[in-house]
Amino acid sequence: MAHTLSCRCEKTQWQVDEKAKGSQVVCYCRDCQAHLTHLGRADLLHDGGTYLYQTTPDAVKITKGVENLAAQRLGPQGMIRYYTTCCHSPVVNTLKNRALPFVGLPLPDQDKRFGRVICYAHTDQGTSGRKQKGFAAAGMGIMIRALSAIISGRRASPFFTDSGDPLVTPRVLTLEERRAATPNR
Numbered sequence: 005m006a007h008t009l010s011c012r013c014e015k016t017q018w019q020v021d022e023k024a025k026g027s028q029v030v031c032y033c034r035d036c037q038a039h040l041t042h043l044g045r046a047d048l049l050h051d052g053g054t055y056l057y058q059t060t061p062d063a064v065k066i067t068k069g070v071e072n073l074a075a076q077r078l079g080p081q082g083m084i085r086y087y088t089t090c091c092h093s094p095v096v097n098t099l100k101n102r103a104l105p106f107v108g109l110p111l112p113d114q115d116k117r118f119g120r121v122i123c124y125a126h127t128d129q130g131t132s133g134r135k136q137k138g139f140a141a142a143g144m145g146i147m148i149r150a151l152s153a154i155i156s157g158r159r160a161s162p163f164f165t166d167s168g169d170p171l172v173t174p175r176v177l178t179l180e181e182r183r184a185a186t187p188n189r
């Protein structure tokens with residue numbers, strides 16, 4: 005069984021294995037905010053925070069509309085952030101290569117299917133007034149899940165080709181675009 009996620013217009017769908025290990029977090033960092041703002045989807049921010057489900061890439065399958073995937077990076081070294089061209093919905097954030105099996109799946113809102121929120125990260129960059137919480141535990145969870153995936157040979161990722169390139173070539177935002185989308189707090 006799997007949990008289904010979809011873009012706003014539902015032309016693109018992806019699934020997460022319900023047995024996968026992962027954590028739900030809220031990230032208030034400027035980069036997550038800039039990504040959604042540049043996409044025109046600041047409506048998905050909650051006091052500047054993005055709900056994310058962090059898991060390993062082998063747990064994710066694109067089940068519909070793979071041709072709608074595009075990707076952006078906020079800078080030449082930044083994460084690869086996939087989104088849909090059909091309705092500019094965020095899909096997944098990955099690292100720039102497959103070495104560390106990690107994905108963060110942006111969620112429109114808190115999603116009980118993925119358990120409670122264990123971490124509020126970079127809260128000083130948002131407007132919720134919350135204190136940062138659970139950051140070390142979330143980081144440790146990422147490392148433990150990644151190691152476990154590596155050790156057990158679960159290296160598949162729907163977001164990289166067999167040769168290790170990103171599934172679609174990400175576009176790097178210009179400095180001006182990045183500045184315009186980044187909150188100045």
Ligand SMILES: [Zn+2]
Pocket residue numbers: 011012013014015016088089090091092093
């Ligand atoms: Zn769509």
Ligand SMILES: [Zn+2]
Pocket residue numbers: 031032033034035036037
């Ligand atoms: Zn972030």
